[in-house]
Amino acid sequence: MATVTAASLRIAPPGVLRRPAARKLLLLAALAAVLVPLAHARWASGSWPSALTVDLTGPLTRAGDWIIDNRDSHPLFLYFLGHVSNAVVVSVRAVYLLLLAAGWAGVTAAATALAWCVAGIRLALGTAAALLACGALGMWVPTMQTLALMAVAVLVSVAVGTLLGLAAGLSDRLDRVLRPVLDTMQVLPAFAYLLPVVLVFGIGVPAAVLATVVYAAPPMARLTALGLRGADKEVLEAVDSLGATARQRLLTARLPLARKELLLGLNQTIMMALSMAVIASVIGAGGLGDRVYQALASVDVGAALAAGIPIVLLAVVLDRITAAAGDTTGRRPAPRAVYAVPAALAVTVAAAVAARLSGRLDWPASWTVAVATPVNDAVAWMTDHLYSGVPVVGGTADWAGHFTTWVLDPLRDGLQGLPWWAVLLLVAAVAWPIGTWRTALTAVLALAATGVLGVWEPSLDTLSQVLAAVAVTLVLGFAIGVAAARGDRFERLLRPVLDVFQTMPQFVYLIPVVALFGVGRAPAVAAAVVYALPAVVRITAQGLRQVDPAALEAARSLGATPAQQIRQVQLPLARPALLLAVNQGVVLVLAVVVIGGLVGGGALGYDAVFGLAQGDLATGLVAGAAIVCLGLTLDRVTQPTERRTTKGA
Amino acid sequence: MRARLTALTGTLLLLTGCGAADMTKQASPFADARGARTVTLSVQSWVGAQANVAVAQYLLESELGYRVDTVQVDEVPAWDALSQGRVDAILEDWGHPDQEKRYVHDKKTIARGGGLGVTGHIGWYVPAYFAKQHPDVTDWKNLDRYADEMRTPESGGKGQLLDGSPSYVTNDKALVKNLDLDYQVVFAGSEAAQITQITRFAKEKKPFLTYWYAPQWLFEKVPMTEVRLPAYEEGCDADPAKVACAYPHTPLQKYLNADFARNGGDAAAFLKKFRWTTEDQNEVSLMIADQKLTPREAAEKWADRHASTWKAWLP
Numbered sequence: 001m002a003t004v005t006a007a008s009l010r011i012a013p014p015g016v017l018r019r020p021a022a023r024k025l026l027l028l029a030a031l032a033a034v035l036v037p038l039a040h041a042r043w044a045s046g047s048w049p050s051a052l053t054v055d056l057t058g059p060l061t062r063a064g065d066w067i068i069d070n071r072d073s074h075p076l077f078l079y080f081l082g083h084v085s086n087a088v089v090v091s092v093r094a095v096y097l098l099l100l101a102a103g104w105a106g107v108t109a110a111a112t113a114l115a116w117c118v119a120g121i122r123l124a125l126g127t128a129a130a131l132l133a134c135g136a137l138g139m140w141v142p143t144m145q146t147l148a149l150m151a152v153a154v155l156v157s158v159a160v161g162t163l164l165g166l167a168a169g170l171s172d173r174l175d176r177v178l179r180p181v182l183d184t185m186q187v188l189p190a191f192a193y194l195l196p197v198v199l200v201f202g203i204g205v206p207a208a209v210l211a212t213v214v215y216a217a218p219p220m221a222r223l224t225a226l227g228l229r230g231a232d233k234e235v236l237e238a239v240d241s242l243g244a245t246a247r248q249r250l251l252t253a254r255l256p257l258a259r260k261e262l263l264l265g266l267n268q269t270i271m272m273a274l275s276m277a278v279i280a281s282v283i284g285a286g287g288l289g290d291r292v293y294q295a296l297a298s299v300d301v302g303a304a305l306a307a308g309i310p311i312v313l314l315a316v317v318l319d320r321i322t323a324a325a326g327d328t329t330g331r332r333p334a335p336r337a338v339y340a341v342p343a344a345l346a347v348t349v350a351a352a353v354a355a356r357l358s359g360r361l362d363w364p365a366s367w368t369v370a371v372a373t374p375v376n377d378a379v380a381w382m383t384d385h386l387y388s389g390v391p392v393v394g395g396t397a398d399w400a401g402h403f404t405t406w407v408l409d410p411l412r413d414g415l416q417g418l419p420w421w422a423v424l425l426l427v428a429a430v431a432w433p434i435g436t437w438r439t440a441l442t443a444v445l446a447l448a449a450t451g452v453l454g455v456w457e458p459s460l461d462t463l464s465q466v467l468a469a470v471a472v473t474l475v476l477g478f479a480i481g482v483a484a485a486r487g488d489r490f491e492r493l494l495r496p497v498l499d500v501f502q503t504m505p506q507f508v509y510l511i512p513v514v515a516l517f518g519v520g521r522a523p524a525v526a527a528a529v530v531y532a533l534p535a536v537v538r539i540t541a542q543g544l545r546q547v548d549p550a551a552l553e554a555a556r557s558l559g560a561t562p563a564q565q566i567r568q569v570q571l572p573l574a575r576p577a578l579l580l581a582v583n584q585g586v587v588l589v590l591a592v593v594v595i596g597g598l599v600g601g602g603a604l605g606y607d608a609v610f611g612l613a614q615g616d617l618a619t620g621l622v623a624g625a626a627i628v629c630l631g632l633t634l635d636r637v638t639q640p641t642e643r644r645t646t647k648g649a
Numbered sequence: 650m651r652a653r654l655t656a657l658t659g660t661l662l663l664l665t666g667c668g669a670a671d672m673t674k675q676a677s678p679f680a681d682a683r684g685a686r687t688v689t690l691s692v693q694s695w696v697g698a699q700a701n702v703a704v705a706q707y708l709l710e711s712e713l714g715y716r717v718d719t720v721q722v723d724e725v726p727a728w729d730a731l732s733q734g735r736v737d738a739i740l741e742d743w744g745h746p747d748q749e750k751r752y753v754h755d756k757k758t759i760a761r762g763g764g765l766g767v768t769g770h771i772g773w774y775v776p777a778y779f780a781k782q783h784p785d786v787t788d789w790k791n792l793d794r795y796a797d798e799m800r801t802p803e804s805g806g807k808g809q810l811l812d813g814s815p816s817y818v819t820n821d822k823a824l825v826k827n828l829d830l831d832y833q834v835v836f837a838g839s840e841a842a843q844i845t846q847i848t849r850f851a852k853e854k855k856p857f858l859t860y861w862y863a864p865q866w867l868f869e870k871v872p873m874t875e876v877r878l879p880a881y882e883e884g885c886d887a888d889p890a891k892v893a894c895a896y897p898h899t900p901l902q903k904y905l906n907a908d909f910a911r912n913g914g915d916a917a918a919f920l921k922k923f924r925w926t927t928e929d930q931n932e933v934s935l936m937i938a939d940q941k942l943t944p945r946e947a948a949e950k951w952a953d954r955h956a957s958t959w960k961a962w963l964p
Contacts, residue, residue, distance in 0.1 A: 068729070068751070089678045090678075092678040093678035093679075148678070203722055203729070203730045203735055204735050205678050205679075281721065283726070284730065286718075286720065290720070290721055293721050294699075294721050296839070296841045297694040297696065297840065300941055302941070376941060383849075388853065397849075400802070404802035404803065405802050510839070510841065511841055511845050514837075514845040514846060515845050518849065519838075519842050519846040520801070520802060520835065521803065522802075596838075597838050598839040598841075599838055600803065600835060600836060600838050600842060601838065602835075602836060602838075606815060606838055609839075610815035612723070613723040613724070613726075613814065613815045614723075614725050614815065
């Protein structure tokens with residue numbers, strides 16, 4: 001395919017050659033002309049040549065056995081990992097007992113008071129309502145377990161992230177070393193590394209907390225570094241001229257100036273930790289995630305939703321509070337913040353004591369609302385009426401069938417049918433014109449690594465699903481994003497919907513997705529689209545809104561129609577944001593690949609789930625590594641010129 | 650940086666008490682929250698396992714005064730968790746000879762807890778409405794004749810054999826190959842997805858072929874007929890690649906953490922005596938999965954009706 005492009009380029013007029021993209025492609029074609037015949041002569045095979053694979057089954061199985069046999073006796077476990085594990089258990093337990101001792105009244109009072117101090121009366125009322133709703137759904141104790149787990153995970157993530165961020169922000173050399181590490185951590189799908197963590201720590205809270213830290217620390221590190229580097233040069237010079245030591249300079253100038261980034265980092269870390277709380281339920285973390293997961297076992301969407309709503313509420317409340325804290329930067333803290341903490345403490349203690357005296361420490365069982373049955377009825381009604389036989393448009397099952405036959409099958413068979421070197425060339429040809437030779441090389445090597453790991457075919461299967469899901473996500477996301485950017489009322493209506501979709505645990509909508517689309521790759525794609533859509537819509541809308549109003553005004557005064565304004569002014573000017581949306585779409589879709597394995601997506605996602613379920617390190621870890629490699633490839637191929645700063649957006 | 654790290658490790662050591670940490674004693678931080686005696690039970694993802702745990706939990710709490718924590722884990726990781734003491738018992742095991750050798754015989758960290766009283770069986774099933782119309786479909790030799798009707802977009806031109814969760818024991822890929830059937834195994838990836846798909850098919854009265862197992866509550870909602878595979882003989886499934894016979898009938902077993910089995914007091918004694926029938930389990934499963942009762946409500950209802958059964962389990 002790439003050679004065809006090259007042939008047409010050679011006869012193209014020389015003017016084209018002045019464009020850097022064309023030069024890069026030409027160079028690539030020249031390289032390919034030399035390398036491909038060599039490779040073809042040496043390893044003539046359509047699929048990945050078996051001579052170039054490394055079988056890791058033996059070593060990985062031995063490593064797994066070694067850990068299991070030595071976990072109870074080896075010093076590494078007795079004197080280091082065991083203590084880490086115990087420290088996590090002790091801290092989570094301490095927070096949990098504190099929350100239980102405060103009782104529902106105390107916790108609600110404390111959270112409300114805190115929200116009031118940081119963000120004002122409206123958020124305070126919202127916080128109180130959210131916590132009471134958690135109780136009303138009968139989820140008080142699981143909510144407290146999740147909160148305890150989250151508190152510890154977020155604290156550790158912030159500590160680790162800040163340390164890494166300080167290192168990267170203060171030293172150029174460390175920055176160069178850390179950047180690819182953080183990049184990789186950000187594209188790692190969480191499922192991929194659950195297995196090794198479980199093997200070392202066993203199932204339960206310690207493994208869950210550590211997996212969460214790996215997932216949630218990178219945004220904190222990245223934003224800390226960004227904040228430190230972005231500090232106003234003039235202010236720093238002024239501080240220097242006052243003769244401040246390096247430490248004083250850091251503490252009195254650089255960190256305070258980076259406050260906004262630090263708080264944004266905290267916000268992102270909390271969001272990611274919360275999304276991990278559910279995934280961690282697969283390894284026995286308990287709490288709300290476990291309730292969602294157990295409800296899945298009995299195919300009970302209503303019960304899963306009852307546990308999913310508190311997660312959404314927690315996420316929205318924590319997001320708004322930390323965002324509000326970030327917004328106050330630059331302004332003087334409000335006077336009420338001075339007596340905020342003592343006041344909050346006093347209210348909490350009073351509420352807790354009152355609840356204890358009245359014997360109402362636990363959430364009263366009679367105050368719960370059963371939502372499960374109506375929700376299940378609604379889901380059943382919906383799937384019954386949409387599944388098939390809808391006049392004119394056909395049912396969802398038909399759509400899923402057509403999508404599988406007309407889009408997914410040709411895409412997968414096409415990719416798997418291409419010679420391996422052609423696929424690599426294709427990746428290089430896409431990645432190089434967009435980025436640098438480094439990003440192109442990383443992309444090619446990462447994809448080649450899946451072949452070396454011996455999972456070339458399933459990787460391309462997964463890749464075809466990701467590409468299809470990204471295409472659907474982008475079409476829908478850009479359309480909704482444009483609409484949201486142009487209509488304020490629409491955006492206000494959309495915001496809570498996006499919040500819910502972004503934070504609702506994917507396990508909750510797995511069953512409806514299967515009920516609508518049947519088992520297979522189509523529901524996997526649907527689940528991925530649901531998960532990735534909010535981020536794409538948000539980034540698109542934001543990018544379009546930030547387009548220079550003057551340019552838009554000029555276009556309007558020239559009599560451009562709204563469609564022309566969008567096409568010829570807004571979209572070109574918002575190009576960086578749109579590229580970022582593409583990149584985010586790709587990374588987020590890939591994060592759901594494993595979830596797709598749970599609804600019949602097969603390929604790498606199924607292998608990763610299989611590895612976790614069977615304790616099979618060889619299958620699971622290789623699949624996880626291949627998912628990471630795919631992630632790197634896709635991330636580099638869609639790498640926009642400006643590096644993104646956050647994963648969840 | 651290094652100094653800080655050392656200091657951090659030092660503080661950590663001080664906080665947790667110096668010396669060796671025992672990785673085999675790792676309880677959940679949520680256990681014993683209010684000073685009650687706690688038992689932690691592992692729940693596997695199928696509803697039968699939930700039913701065992703629900704009844705055991707209800708009786709342990711209401712009759713013996715324990716607090717019961719449950720953890721959802723897949724089967725193989727559950728064995729690992731059991732050996733580490735993160736959970737105290739598995740109430741329904743479908744046979745894991747490798748794990749049994751490693752933990753029960755070699756490491757002695759897990760002890761047998763006796764039979765559950767329920768016999769499990771895995772097989773291939775077609776819906777009863779289809780078997781009634783085409784009685785010959787229940788013999789594997791005639792399956793190819795119906796491959797066309799079992800086709801889906803996922804099965805690549807062949808008939809679809811629907812398989813379930815990756816955690817379940819299955820020889821289906823080898824079976825299809827060795828019996829030379831015109832079928833493609835499609836993995837639903839989770840039992841939830843598989844059940845959802847089966848009920849969908851049943852609502853539309855469509856034919857399907859699925860991997861399924863008894864005892865299972867879904868039979869009450871979607872009656873299914875087993876397809877006869879070549880008969881099972883001892884050892885015919887020894888080589889996973891060469892299997893060409895049916896699945897065995899497995900008396901399901903209970904396993905306890907070895908320490909817990911010795912020092913678990915009333916709770917351990919109770920769990921060892923816990924033994925009921927397939928009908929009992931199905932009764933509870935159906936209440937949970939179909940009537941959407943909470944496991945606790947279902948267990949309470951069952952316990953009200955069957956006092957004589959569970960009175961015998963009390964120590």
